[in-house]
Amino acid sequence: MAVTIRDVARASGVHISTVSRTFSAPHLVNPNTRSRVLACAEQLGYRPNRAARALITGRTYNIGLIVADIANPFFPPLIKAAESQARKHDHHIFVADTNEDAALEEEVVRALAKQVDGVLLVSPRMSNALIEQLSREVPLVVVNRQIAGIPAVVMDVARGARSALEHLTALGHRRIALLSGPRGSWTSREIRRSAAATAKAAGAELSIIGPNPPTEGGGLTIAEDVLRAGATAVLAYNDLMAIGLIEGLLAAGARVPQDVSVVGIDDIMLSRLTRPKLTTVATPTAAAGRAAVDMLLAHGDDRRTTAQIQLQTELVIRDSTGRGPGPHSPADPGT
Numbered sequence: 001m002a003v004t005i006r007d008v009a010r011a012s013g014v015h016i017s018t019v020s021r022t023f024s025a026p027h028l029v030n031p032n033t034r035s036r037v038l039a040c041a042e043q044l045g046y047r048p049n050r051a052a053r054a055l056i057t058g059r060t061y062n063i064g065l066i067v068a069d070i071a072n073p074f075f076p077p078l079i080k081a082a083e084s085q086a087r088k089h090d091h092h093i094f095v096a097d098t099n100e101d102a103a104l105e106e107e108v109v110r111a112l113a114k115q116v117d118g119v120l121l122v123s124p125r126m127s128n129a130l131i132e133q134l135s136r137e138v139p140l141v142v143v144n145r146q147i148a149g150i151p152a153v154v155m156d157v158a159r160g161a162r163s164a165l166e167h168l169t170a171l172g173h174r175r176i177a178l179l180s181g182p183r184g185s186w187t188s189r190e191i192r193r194s195a196a197a198t199a200k201a202a203g204a205e206l207s208i209i210g211p212n213p214p215t216e217g218g219g220l221t222i223a224e225d226v227l228r229a230g231a232t233a234v235l236a237y238n239d240l241m242a243i244g245l246i247e248g249l250l251a252a253g254a255r256v257p258q259d260v261s262v263v264g265i266d267d268i269m270l271s272r273l274t275r276p277k278l279t280t281v282a283t284p285t286a287a288a289g290r291a292a293v294d295m296l297l298a299h300g301d302d303r304r305t306t307a308q309i310q311l312q313t314e315l316v317i318r319d320s321t322g323r324g325p326g327p328h329s330p331a332d333p334g335t
Contacts, residue, residue, distance in 0.1 A: 003046040012040040023048045023090070061091050063296060064112035064119040066105060070097040072214065072240060073268040074285060078122060078143070081289035089297055091117070100182055100213070102126045106134070113138040118296040121145070125184040141296040143288050145186040152308045153291045157187050157265060158194035160281035160313035164235050164263045165198035165206075167279070167315060173204065173233035173261060173324035177226050179219065179245065180210030181237035188237055191265070195235055207231060216244035223248025232260060232324045239264035239271045239280055246274065246320065257322035267316055276319035284311045 009016045014037060022029050022037040029037070040046075063086055067075045083093045094116060098105040102125040109119055118139035124131060128147045134140060135150055142152045168176055178195050181188035192208065199206035207229045212218040219241035226234055226245065236242035242264030246256050254260050256276055264271055267282035291309050 003044045005046070005048075007044055008037065008041045008046050011044060012037045059117050060115060062094055062116040063091050063293065064094050064096065064109070064116040066096045066098060066108055066112075066119060066121050066124070068098060068100050068105075068123045068125060069214070070095070072238075073270060074238060074240075074266045074283075075122065078285040078289035081286035082120065082293050085290040085293040089293070091293075091297070098125070100125060102130075102184060106130060109134050109138065109140075120292045120296060122292075123185065123187065125182065127184075139296060141292045143292050146308060149306050151295050151306055153288050153295065153311065154308065155187075155283045155285075155288060155311050156313050157281070157283070158190045160265060160283070160315065161191045161194040161235065162198045163313075163315040164265075164279075164281055165195050165202070165204070167317065167321065168233040168235070168261060168263065168324070169199070169202040169204050171233070171261065171321060171324050175205050175207070175229070175231050175233075177207045177209055177229050177231035177234045179212055179222065179226075179234060179236040179241050180208055181212065181214050181241075183211045185211075185214075185237075191235070191237060210237070212237065212241060214238050214241060216240045216247070219244025219246075220248040223252055223254075226260065227252060227254060233263070233321070234260060235263045235265075237265065239266045239268045239278060242278055242280070242320075243270060243274055246276075246278075257320050261321040261324065263321060265313075271318075274320075279318045279321040280316050282314045282316050284313070287311055 005016055005019050009019045019037055022034050026034055065082055079095055086093050096108045098108060105124055105126050112119055120141050122143040124145055131147055142150055144154055146152055146154055176199060178192060180192055196206055209222055209225050214237055219236060223245055234245060236245060242262050246262055249256055249260055256262055264278050264280040267280045271278035271280045288311055
């Protein structure tokens with residue numbers, strides 16, 4: 001026979017309403033009482049009826065998580081971290097992939113709005129104006145996009161791009177190519193802005209190639225463009241593009257890093273498995289997933305927030321960067 005809420009109330013010596021609050025609004029229950037109720041529920045094998053709880057509280061205990069491309073290795077660590085964090089708060093995650101399509105992104109948000117308590121938008125391609133409009137229909141937290149008045153978790157890719165360019169110029173590179181990402185990408189704009197300013201300060205020439213698909217194929221197809229530009233070093237929008245670029249450069253007879261140095265962004269697992277191993281800017285994707293869930297739950301508990309959290313990035317120097325033809329700084333670790 002199934003264990004009921006009455007059984008838990010009797011075993012823990014509290015009223016049925018206290019058991020109900022323990023599962024629907026635990027912050028309203030005395031910590032000692034809450035612990036006792038949860039221990040009794042665990043011992044008896046009681047599991048609350050989520051559908052009934054939703055009717056009582058008006059909440060679904062579900063979160064929508066929308067990513068631009070689930071096939072991109074950047075996203076799975078973020079998804080796994082978000083799911084784990086949500087479970088700690090007795091919530092579940094629904095994941096949707098929009099295939100880099102802004103129109104599909106809007107469609108998915110509207111479809112999920114009535115089925116979830118809020119939505120995490122990761123690397124969205126929609127316009128700021130549309131995201132602002134959707135935020136009035138469903139609680140939103142945006143990852144990797146800054147919009148005034150919208151809670152966000154961003155990774156400091158501007159700092160990462162600056163570190164990458166400083167590394168390359170210290171190695172003596174003066175003709176550098178930047179492989180930009182897809183249209184509508186806030187991250188790509190931040191990388192471009194920071195890279196351009198850093199190159200100018202160092203007296204280096206920066207060629208912008210793109211926009212490009214943020215895929216291995218996107219990097220592979222522009223290897224010839226990089227060689228025609230005469231670049232001795234490249235900063236790619238992400239690791240997938242950098243890996244594809246290396247493949248294309250090697251196929252064209254160019255050596256990495258002897259002829260062309262390559263830097264990616266993200267530090268996905270593949271960046272450590274390529275030959276040469278990829279120098280890259282590590283981004284804290286798992287931390288971003290956890291922070292976004294916490295922010296959304298706070299946002300939905302009548303504590304509406306416009307907070308914006310910035311997580312730090314870090315340059316990881318491996319084998320795909322080497323000396324360029326220009327002057328070198330002896331202080332640079334890559335020399």
